[in-house]
Amino acid sequence: MRTLRYVILAAVLFCLLSGVAGAGEVQVFKPADEEVSTMELRQRAMAEGFALAVLQEAQTMLGTPLDEARGEAFKQYMLTQARQYIQGYKILSSKVSGEGVALALDVRVNRKLLREGLKSMGLFAAEAGPLTASISWPEGVPEETVVGLQQLMTLTGIRQGVDVLPSFTLEPGPKDAFKARLEMDKQEFVAIDKDLRVLWFKLWSKYFNRDEGTVARSGVQTLSVDGWFAPDAVLEFDGVLRAWESAVQEARLVELDMQPSGVGGVWEVRLLNASRLDSLLKSYLPQRGLTYRLSEKDSK
Structure with missing residues (x-):
């Protein structure tokens, strides 16, 4: 039993580590420009490659692809912001010719x-x-x-309203900088930045991350699944569950129940989209002869 416990812990640790980074290959071509040096062109190609890799990973995590307009707006924003999300990269190929610069990257x-x-x-x-x-x-x-501003509204999924909260107001600011004010729920935030996109998300992150502690507590549920024949199958599903990133922010296997009738597993799950998770569970578990129960953490 002790050996089995070590095997389970090692497998869970592997799942945790493998889920930290996502790798993907991207290819970029930047046409030659007489006013841009080869070095600068290569740097632009690298920046676009990173942006494409982050977009590619974001599409996977969101579960449903961004439409063309939102995808392009996301990529343009990531041209200057992607590096903070890059864990590492490898240049698979690099070719400079009279036509331009072509790069192939493997990005984590x-x-x-x-x-x-x-x-x-x-x-x-x-x-x-x-x-x-x-x-x-x-x-x-x-x-x-x-x-x-209109492109940022499209990217963020904001529809214009009149005299409603939250409200975002762009105001006259210092020279060569933007200033804006965000009002919501009896709170007000002001920010200044030279980059309009950075300013926008600096303020809107206050809204989307509001009451994070309360949301996190209420969003943690217990998922119990029964009906497996072997512990390996539980660990396989653990990896599947963690990969449902459009529905689950975090999943942790907390109990492995081995009974004569079969093997069961219990997870603590922090939700992003409850209805999405329920849909994924219904499409995955019953056809494999498994039953599940999703309930508030600590509920009886």
């Missing part, structure tokens, strides 16, 4: 950090439908700034 993305980033950006919340908010800006704002 830190899934834990990316999951937190997607939550702060409102992309998990957007799955439940658009968020109605009031977005305003002063007269005389350059057209490119207005277009930038």
Whole structure:
């Protein structure tokens, strides 16, 4: 029994470590530009490769692909923000010619950090439908700034409303910088940044991460599954459950119950999307002769 326990612990540890980073190959080509040096062109290709890798991993974690407009907006944002999510990379091939620079990269993305980033950006919340908010800006704002705000609304899943909360107000700020105010639930936040996109998510992360402690506690449930014939099958499902990242933020195997009638497992699950998880469980477990129960943690 002790040997079995060590095997189980080792397998669970392997699942935990393998879930930290996601690897993917991307290919990028940047056409030659007389006004851009080869070194700069290569750096741009590298930045786009990282952005594509993060987008690719985000699509997997969200469960449903972003539409073309949101995907492009996400990639453009990640051109300057992707490196914080990159755990490592390998250059598979690099070719410089008169036509441009071609790169093939194998990129490892830190899934834990990316999951937190997607939550702060409102992309998990957007799955439940658009968020109605009031977005305003002063007269005389350059057209490119207005277009930038509209693209950020598209990316974040925000629909324009009138006299509603939350409200985001772009205000006159210091020279060469943006200033904005976010109002919500009797709270108000102000931020200043030279990059409109950074400013936007700096404020909206306050909204999407609000009451995180309360949300986390209420979002933890207990999943019990029975009907397996061997412990290996429980560990296999443990990996499947962790991979359902559009529904589950965290899953931890806390009990392995071995009875003469079969093997059962109990997980503590932190939810992102309860209905999505229920749908995945119904499509996966019954056809394998397994039964499950999902309940609030510590409920009897």
